[in-house]
Amino acid sequence: MTDSVRGYTAERSRARESEDETEGTNGDGERLRCPECEGQLTTDTEHGETVCADCGLVVEEDEIDHGPEWRAFDSKEKDQKSRVGAPTTQMMHDKGLSTNIGWQDKDAYGKTLSSRQREKMQRLRTWNERFRTRDSKERNLKQALGEIDRMASALGLPENVRETASVIYRRALSDDLLPGRSIEGVATSALYAAARQAGTPRSLDEIATVSRVEKDEIARTYRYVVRELGLEIQPADPEQYVPRFASELDLSDESERRARDLLKTAKEQGVHSGKSPVGLAAAAIYAAALLTNEKVTQSEVSEVANISEVTIRNRYHELLEAEEQIQVP
DNA sequence: ATGGTTTTTACTGCGTC
DNA sequence: GACGCGGTAAAAACCAT
Numbered sequence: 001m002t003d004s005v006r007g008y009t010a011e012r013s014r015a016r017e018s019e020d021e022t023e024g025t026n027g028d029g030e031r032l033r034c035p036e037c038e039g040q041l042t043t044d045t046e047h048g049e050t051v052c053a054d055c056g057l058v059v060e061e062d063e064i065d066h067g068p069e070w071r072a073f074d075s076k077e078k079d080q081k082s083r084v085g086a087p088t089t090q091m092m093h094d095k096g097l098s099t100n101i102g103w104q105d106k107d108a109y110g111k112t113l114s115s116r117q118r119e120k121m122q123r124l125r126t127w128n129e130r131f132r133t134r135d136s137k138e139r140n141l142k143q144a145l146g147e148i149d150r151m152a153s154a155l156g157l158p159e160n161v162r163e164t165a166s167v168i169y170r171r172a173l174s175d176d177l178l179p180g181r182s183i184e185g186v187a188t189s190a191l192y193a194a195a196r197q198a199g200t201p202r203s204l205d206e207i208a209t210v211s212r213v214e215k216d217e218i219a220r221t222y223r224y225v226v227r228e229l230g231l232e233i234q235p236a237d238p239e240q241y242v243p244r245f246a247s248e249l250d251l252s253d254e255s256e257r258r259a260r261d262l263l264k265t266a267k268e269q270g271v272h273s274g275k276s277p278v279g280l281a282a283a284a285i286y287a288a289a290l291l292t293n294e295k296v297t298q299s300e301v302s303e304v305a306n307i308s309e310v311t312i313r314n315r316y317h318e319l320l321e322a323e324e325q326i327q328v329p
Numbered sequence: 330a331t332g333g334t335t336t337t338t339a340c341t342g343c344g345t346c
Numbered sequence: 347g348a349c350g351c352g353g354t355a356a357a358a359a360c361c362a363t
Contacts, residue, residue, distance in 0.1 A: 274334075297350060308337050313352065 035059070100132075101125045137173065144169050144187040147212075151191055154210040155202050165194035168229065177228055181221055185213045189222035193231055200244075201236040203278050205306050238263050238272065241281035241305070248304045249296055251289060259288035262319045269322040275315065282307045283315030 039054025050060040101124055105113045113121065145166055152162045168190040172178065178186060188211040195202050208215040226233060239260055246256040262284045266272050272280055282305035289296040298309045
């Protein structure tokens with residue numbers, strides 16, 4: 001259940017392996033015999049021909065190579081692409097269709113190149129590779145940053161949060177955290193992390209409503225990113241939610257202040273550990289509104305905080321108890 | 330995977346407007 | 347009768363192991 005991403009990649013690589021196998025059996029030509037001399041047939045993938053090993057008869061030519069087109073690339077690229085899976089894929093910006101220069105140092109007729117030519121080709125490969133990957137990373141980044149911007153404004157997050165989110169995303173990108181994960185997922189996680197770091201947290205649910213990615217995946221990717229980048233993010237402080245909820249409910253500054261006080265005393269009493277910060281904030285808001293005689297119903301609070309009324313009830317009892325214990329010891 | 334904890338869901342009863 | 351509130355039991359979600 002928590003492993004849908006892993007399951008996904010595993011399936012992809014399995015599909016790739018089976019593809020390799022069929023390619024292999026195609027190539028060995030064991031069951032096929034030469035019609036002239038009954039000799040073994042071998043497949044020459046270089047020229048796209050099937051030839052009899054004994055008499056040299058060309059049985060078939062201009063064959064289409066059904067193998068994945070990236071097999072002949074350099075080994076670094078093979079690694080990269082293998083992880084992604086199928087030869088053409090939506091997961092690469094160019095669907096794997098961009099021009100590449102083979103590594104065999106042979107010309108179109110299969111002849112070996114002169115050393116001068118080899119050097120030249122090597123330089124071309126280097127530059128082609130540089131442009132291609134730089135290009136792909138930049139598109140990737142562009143899309144992700146656009147996404148971050150969109151979500152941030154939907155959530156009313158300030159500029160500095162977007163900045164941090166972009167920084168986190170760039171770090172994830174340069175640390176090669178992207179392969180196997182969606183751009184959107186990582187972008188969303190970066191934003192979630194940034195919002196928390198900036199002290200203006202949004203709950204996972206809120207994030208999930210503006211993201212194109214499922215909550216589960218966000219949570220998973222977020223954990224992964226935080227771990228890999230060594231980000232230090234403390235659990236969200238309930239007080240950080242207070243101003244937002246208070247203003248959404250049109251509460252006075254007075255009750256907002258009392259809500260904070262309630263949370264402070266609760267913290268001193270240690271009542272808050274293990275409970276959801278959002279729930280505590282919501283309960284504090286509700287309790288404070290009661291104390292200041294401002295009319296807010298539990299359901300209204302539960303609405304803006306996305307928390308159940310039951311949780312509000314439970315929490316706010318605890319908050320009031322903690323308050324009493326401080327005053328009458 | 331499992332077990333313990335927290336949150337949610339669904340339902341009920343009570344008082345008030 | 348609808349609404350706000352409180353409580354409860356069972357289910358679901360979450361978390362650490």
